[in-house]
Amino acid sequence: SQQGEEDPQALSIQEGENATMNCSYKTSINNLQWYRQNSGRGLVHLILIRSNEREKHSGRLRVTLDTSKKSSSLLITASRAADTASYFCATAIQGAQKLVFGQGTRLTINP
């Protein structure tokens, strides 16, 4: 089973609405990161939240982390067509010097 699992696997909303994606993980982490991947492109780092942080903001992005529930959420407010992409959470596992990526949420913003 995956260390990081995103939910939902796919999400389709109207432009201007908010999009929320969730990530659950199994083992203790140092940090959790979110990445975006546009079709046919590499991944782009969006935001990092450390294990001792509960919430971070960056522009239209808001990330929360609940280490007691081993879960994180990514909120994109006022969505735009350009936000259409796959979003991946990645966990930096304690004691392992690497990131482990989840399976991703495919977000579609309809005009």
Place this chain on the structure above:
Amino acid sequence: EAGVAQSPRYKIIEKRQSVAFWCNPISGHATLYWYQQILGQGPKLLIQFQNNGVVDDSQLPKDRFSAERLKGVDSTLKIQPAKLEDSAVYLCASSANYQEHTQYFGPGTRLTVL
């Protein structure tokens, strides 16, 4: 600053042939990663270098995959011989922060094995 460069962008080969991918990380980034991304899935780490030393290659199929990072800069990933299930996008990433692993990705190489 220039991003992570990868070549080729696309490659089509027959099964049992060999193929090599090249990656040039962002200047000054000591950590380099190779990932395999199968369609519809998240990236899977194949190998991680810190300078020119291997940190993690636990998921690298060593009977057919090999990678090297000469002089701690450029890296090549080779598959020999290729199998149908190797069809995937191969992503290279680099990081300046070994503790937090914030990564910068290249555009990837899409490999099709026929």
